[in-house]
Amino acid sequence: MAAETTTTEVRVRSRARHEPWLDRMVLPTLVVMAVVVGYPIVYTIALSVQNYNLLDFRPAAYVGAANYTKLAGDPIFWGSLANTAIYTFGSVGVSALLGLALALLMENLGGARFRAIRALLLTPWAVPFVVVAFLFRYMYLQNGGVINAVLLSTGIIDAPVPWLNSSTLALPAVMVANVWAMAPFFFLLLSAALSAIPNEVIESARVDRAGTWGMIWHIKLPFLRNPLLISSLLMVISNFNDFAKIWAMTQGGPGYSTSTLVVYVYRLAFERFEFGYASAVGVIWLTMLMVLAWIYMRVLRMESR
Amino acid sequence: MIRFDRRGLRLATISIAALVAGMGGAASAQDKITLTFANWAAAEGTTRPGIEKVIADFEAANPEIDVVSEAISFSEIARQLVLRARSGNPPDVAQIAGNDTVLLAFTGALEPLDGYVKENLAANLKQGADAGLRDDGGLFAFPWNQSPAGFWYNKEIMQKAGLDPNKPPRTIDELTAALAAIKSSQPDVIPLAIDTTNRAFALSSNWPWMKSFGAVPVGEGATGAESAEMKAYLSWMRKIAQAGYIDPGRRIGEFRPLAAQGHVAFIWDQVLLKGVMQGASKMSDDDFYKTWGVTTLPAGAGKPTTFEGGHQLVMFASGKQKEAAWKFIEYLATSPDAIANYTMSVNSSLPSIKATGKAELDAALGTPVFKAFSDEIIPTLAPQPYGPDFAAAATAIMAGVQEAVTGSQPIDDIAASIQLGLPQ
Numbered sequence: 200m201a202a203e204t205t206t207t208e209v210r211v212r213s214r215a216r217h218e219p220w221l222d223r224m225v226l227p228t229l230v231v232m233a234v235v236v237g238y239p240i241v242y243t244i245a246l247s248v249q250n251y252n253l254l255d256f257r258p259a260a261y262v263g264a265a266n267y268t269k270l271a272g273d274p275i276f277w278g279s280l281a282n283t284a285i286y287t288f289g290s291v292g293v294s295a296l297l298g299l300a301l302a303l304l305m306e307n308l309g310g311a312r313f314r315a316i317r318a319l320l321l322t323p324w325a326v327p328f329v330v331v332a333f334l335f336r337y338m339y340l341q342n343g344g345v346i347n348a349v350l351l352s353t354g355i356i357d358a359p360v361p362w363l364n365s366s367t368l369a370l371p372a373v374m375v376a377n378v379w380a381m382a383p384f385f386f387l388l389l390s391a392a393l394s395a396i397p398n399e400v401i402e403s404a405r406v407d408r409a410g411t412w413g414m415i416w417h418i419k420l421p422f423l424r425n426p427l428l429i430s431s432l433l434m435v436i437s438n439f440n441d442f443a444k445i446w447a448m449t450q451g452g453p454g455y456s457t458s459t460l461v462v463y464v465y466r467l468a469f470e471r472f473e474f475g476y477a478s479a480v481g482v483i484w485l486t487m488l489m490v491l492a493w494i495y496m497r498v499l500r501m502e503s504r
Numbered sequence: 505m506i507r508f509d510r511r512g513l514r515l516a517t518i519s520i521a522a523l524v525a526g527m528g529g530a531a532s533a534q535d536k537i538t539l540t541f542a543n544w545a546a547a548e549g550t551t552r553p554g555i556e557k558v559i560a561d562f563e564a565a566n567p568e569i570d571v572v573s574e575a576i577s578f579s580e581i582a583r584q585l586v587l588r589a590r591s592g593n594p595p596d597v598a599q600i601a602g603n604d605t606v607l608l609a610f611t612g613a614l615e616p617l618d619g620y621v622k623e624n625l626a627a628n629l630k631q632g633a634d635a636g637l638r639d640d641g642g643l644f645a646f647p648w649n650q651s652p653a654g655f656w657y658n659k660e661i662m663q664k665a666g667l668d669p670n671k672p673p674r675t676i677d678e679l680t681a682a683l684a685a686i687k688s689s690q691p692d693v694i695p696l697a698i699d700t701t702n703r704a705f706a707l708s709s710n711w712p713w714m715k716s717f718g719a720v721p722v723g724e725g726a727t728g729a730e731s732a733e734m735k736a737y738l739s740w741m742r743k744i745a746q747a748g749y750i751d752p753g754r755r756i757g758e759f760r761p762l763a764a765q766g767h768v769a770f771i772w773d774q775v776l777l778k779g780v781m782q783g784a785s786k787m788s789d790d791d792f793y794k795t796w797g798v799t800t801l802p803a804g805a806g807k808p809t810t811f812e813g814g815h816q817l818v819m820f821a822s823g824k825q826k827e828a829a830w831k832f833i834e835y836l837a838t839s840p841d842a843i844a845n846y847t848m849s850v851n852s853s854l855p856s857i858k859a860t861g862k863a864e865l866d867a868a869l870g871t872p873v874f875k876a877f878s879d880e881i882i883p884t885l886a887p888q889p890y891g892p893d894f895a896a897a898a899t900a901i902m903a904g905v906q907e908a909v910t911g912s913q914p915i916d917d918i919a920a921s922i923q924l925g926l927p928q
Contacts, residue, residue, distance in 0.1 A: 253586055254610050254892050275925070342694060342751050343762075364753040366911040452702045453753065453906035469583050470704070470895045472607075 240485065246478035253472035266479035276480060278455050279463040282370060286445075286459055287438040290377040295431050297378065298385020299423070303415060305386075306393050317390075324383035332447035335376035339363045339448075363449055366456040373448050373457055377438070385430060392426040393419065425498075432495040439488055460484045537828045538570045542585060543599035545851070547575035550783060554850030558842045562835050569828050582607060589613035594820040596829045600645065601815045603704050603898075605637065606890035608818060609644040615819040618642040620830040625838065625857075633856040636887050637816060645816035647856035648837045649847045651774045652810045653709065654798040654881045661769040665689040672770075672797060676716060676740065676804035679770075683749040686769045695749040697759035697771040700741075700902070700909055707898035708811045709756065709772065710905060711888055713737065718806035722897045722926055723889025729904065729922035733805060738908040738915050740804075745909040752909045760784070772801070774813040775877050779852025789871070798876050800884050809886035814853060840865060854878065893927035900925030 247266055251259035270276050305317055323331070338345045339362035347359040362372040396419060404418045442461045445451065451458035451466070458466075460480065467477035545555035552575075559571045574595060576584050582604035588594045589611050600608060608614055621643065633647040659669035665685040673679035683695040698713070699706045717740070719733035720726050727733065744750050751759075756773055763771050764784035771777065775798075782792055800808040817833045819826065836842050840862040843855045848868060854877060860866055869878065889897065904922035907913055 252892070253590055254607060256590075256612050341753070358748075361752065361910060364906075364910045366907060366913075449753075450702055452903065453910040454903045466899060470899070472586060472892075 243478045243481050243485070246475055247482045248479075249475045251473075251475035251478075253474055259475065262475070266476050269476065270479050270483065275455055275458065275463060276460075279451075279458045279460050282455075282457060283439060283459040283461075285370060286374060286377070286441070286457075287435055290374050290381060290438055291431055291434045293374070294378045294381040294434070295385050295427060297382040298387075299389055299427070301382070301386045302389035302393055303419070305390065320386055321383045323380050324387070326380065328380065328441075328443040329447055331376055331380045332444040335372075335379075336363065336448045339372055364453055366453050369449055369453060369457045373445055376448065377441070377444055380444075381434060381438075384434065385427075388426055388430045389423055392423050396422045428498055429495070432491065432498060436488060436491050436495065439484075439491065535568065536570050537568055537825045538572060539597060539825060539828055539832055540572045540574055540595035541597045541599075541832070542574045542576055542581065542595040544576055544578040544581055545599060545846070546573045547577050550780070551846070551850045554846040558836065558846045561841050561845070562832060562839075565835075566828075566831065569832070571832060586611060589820065592822065594822060596820060596823040596825060597832055598818050598820070599648065599815055600818055601813065602708055603888070603890045603894045605645045605816050605818065606894070607892060609639055610892050613820055613822070614644045615821040615823070615826060615829075616642040616644060617646055617819065617830070617833075620826075620834075621646070625834070628838075628857045628859060630856055630858055630882075632882070632885060635885070636812070636890065645818045646833050646837055648815045648817045649851060649853040650812065650814040650856055650877075650882065651776055651851075651853040652812050652814070652877060652881050652885055653712070653772055653774050653801075654810065654877060655801050656763070656771045656773060656777060656796055656798045658763070658766065658769050658795060659797060660766065660795055661686060661690060661693055665769075670797075672799050673802045675802050679802040680740075680744065682770075683744060684747070687747065687749055690769075692767065694751050694759070694762060694768045695770065696744065697754075697756070697763065697768045697773070698750060699754070699756040699772075700750070700752045700905055701755050702899060702902040702906060704895050704898040706902050706905075707894070708813070708888055710902070712801050712809045712811055712886070713772075715806045715809045715886060716801055717804045721901055721922065722893070724887075726889075729901065729926060730916075730919045734922075735915050735919050736805070738904065738918060741905060742908045742915065750909070752906070766795075775854060775873065776852040778873050779850070793872050796873075798873055798881070800880055808884050810881055810884050811888055812885055814856070815851075848874075854882075896925075896927045 246259075248261060248263055249259040250262045250265070301320060305313065305320070308316075326334075339347075341347065341359045341361045341364055344359075344362070346362065347356070350356045351359065361368065363369050400418060400422075401414075404414055409418065440461055441459070442465065445457055445459055445462055446465070449457040451462040461484070464477050464480050464484065467473050467480065541559070543555065545551040555573070559573055563569060563571060578601075581598070581600065585594065585598055585600070585604075585608055589608070594613060598608075629647070630650070633650060634643060637643055637645045637647065655672065657669075657672040662669045662672075662682070665682070666689065667682055667685055673682045679696075686693060686695040699709045714721065714734065714737050717733045717737040719731060719737045721729045721731075721734055741750075745752055756771075759768055759771055760773070760777060760780045761784050762768050763773075763777070764781040764787075778792065778796070781787065781796070782789075787795070801810060802808070817836060819829045819833060823829055836846075837855070838857050838860075840860050843860050844862070844865055847853055847855050848865065854869070854874060855865075868874065888894075900922050903925065904918045907918050907921075908915060911918075
């Protein structure tokens with residue numbers, strides 16, 4: 200038996216040795232990838248070491264690492280980076296917890312009524328991001344917004360709250376809108392993962408007299424760990440690039456209190472036309488995204504093992 | 505030998521005639537000049553019918569020219585035009601305004617227009633209509649219309665607050681007192697509507713307010729963001745925001761429907777406000793003049809000034825049909841039909857020429873609002889520090905204004921942070 204296994208391994212290794220490192224069949228894919236993905240990345244990196252302003256028709260000048268040096272001392276860049284981290288990890292963390300809680304609550308509820316509630320819970324995920332942004336923008340209005348109107352009429356506040364007009368409240372307010380739109384995604388994914396837990400495992404736990412919390416903590420959460428991790432990483436990457444909600448709600452303000460990296464890059468590139476400097480910010484942003492993507496791939500690989 | 509019966513002969517004749525007509529049509533289509541016109545007038549519901557009619561009238565009057573209107577939103581047009589100019593694919597003619605006009609000129613992609621403007625047209629242009637539209641190369645944009653901002657006041661709200669409706673505030677102190685009276689008598693009314701968003705337009709709009717305090721943070725004669733005048737302006741903005749006299753974060757366009765419903769006492773807005781409010785409230789001219797008045801900005805330590813929010817027309821140097829493009833520009837800006845059907849009606853702005861050539865149009869310019877703009881407000885037009893650095897300055901200054909209005913950071917720190925963000 201052992202000898203048989205060794206022979207198979209030798210055959211596989213030998214075949215691997217004879218396989219060309221680059222199969223010609225993958226060439227078309229590589230060409231497409233090089234054009235669609237490779238070229239913009241290489242061009243962005245090339246632009247990041249140039250003083251390139253779109254308004255200036257003179258050829259761009261090579262400036263070496265000057266854009267990166269400028270970036271290191273740029274307080275708006277660091278502020279935007281911090282906002283990106285708070286917005287991304289805060290929104291994803293809260294959404295995941297909310298999605299998990301909803302999935303656990305709705306798990307055993309059957310019947311047409313609960314199916315309708317389940318469908319209702321999923322609707323925010325189907326609303327386009329720009330619509331979500333405008334919806335919340337108008338709900339948050341200091342004068343005439345429904346949130347302030349409700350809070351005032353119930354006596355919870357005695358003066359309208361400047362939700363989007365306060366440097367301290369604006370970012371959390373935008374995050375609430377984001378959580379509202381994102382939590383259903385986690386709810387959907389975790390509901391599917393919950394239903395995939397083998398019945399025998401649940402039954403065994405019941406036989407062992409596991410309580411509700413014990414069941415969640417020791418049985419369900421371990422089963423949900425991988426889907427939760429993968430979906431969270433996916434959402435982290437997606438939120439890192441989120442432009443529509445922030446731009447439509449605050450345009451990065453008041454001041455720079457809700458300015459994220461993507462908003463800052465947009466302002467640099469398409470309001471100030473400073474493509475060189477914007478590209479330098481873009482390269483840093485891309486590097487961080489690639490690290491996140493690498494972690495995501497590692498997690499996927501770990502899960503498949 | 506081929507024989508034709510009568511029916512066959514008739515069909516053959518018709519076919520040949522159709523072929524000849526088609527060839528003729530094709531030939532005339534080939535001779536036709538096609539102009540591309542990038543504009544936001546066709547992208548907005550209120551102005552689209554007007555601009556489409558004007559274009560159709562122009563095509564009817566000039567059958568050899570076809571105009572292809574490319575609708576691009578106001579907030580996108582500068583970006584698209586710069587990118588198209590860079591990639592060698594600009595339109596022939598474009599509508600543009602404010603700092604965007606100067607940005608486009610800076611690219612060097614615009615055709616100088618001096619050679620096209622005949623003497624009689626130059627003489628008919630209003631004084632100062634082309635101010636800020638010239639550089640070393642000459643006139644880079646033609647003034648399509650004028651739309652400066654004025655200080656609009658709601659007489660009914662003023663009266664309810666115990667103020668004299670015919671005496672709008674002339675100084676910042678008078679204005680602050682009026683705002684307090686309005687807030688205490690009518691808590692549901694927004695006492696003052698000003699745009700405090702973070703965008704280049706907001707700096708244009710707030711620039712005259714800064715000048716009212718004598719502050720010149722950037723540009724010619726700049727005293728920086730840390731001057732006593734700039735701090736006075738920021739402190740005043742904080743004071744009126746904390747007292748609830750302004751509603752921060754709204755674009756000026758979002759105040760207009762509220763103003764039309766009688767929920768705004770004072771609004772710093774362009775001449776087009778009249779048309780927008782009447783469109784929303786269906787108010788007659790008489791009722792409008794009874795309710796609303798417009799005058800110059802209240803002044804503090806500085807003089808009252810205003811900004812030009814009017815639109816310009818530019819021709820791209822790489823265009824192949826320059827004569828036709830100029831004919832179209834001239835038609836839009838000076839033809840009585842275009843002024844009647846677009847400029848003074850749907851766009852609710854003033855023509856850039858002194859005499860339109862039509863008595864009824866010139867008479868319409870004598871109505872209270874247009875007259876106040878022409879006689880009182882336009883003379884206070886002041887240049888703005890437009891150029892490639894304006895957008896960066898706008899981001900820094902308006903971020904500081906927003907911080908002053910909504911935050912609690914000391915004004916000195918805000919002024920220092922604005923100064924740090926200004927283009928060096």
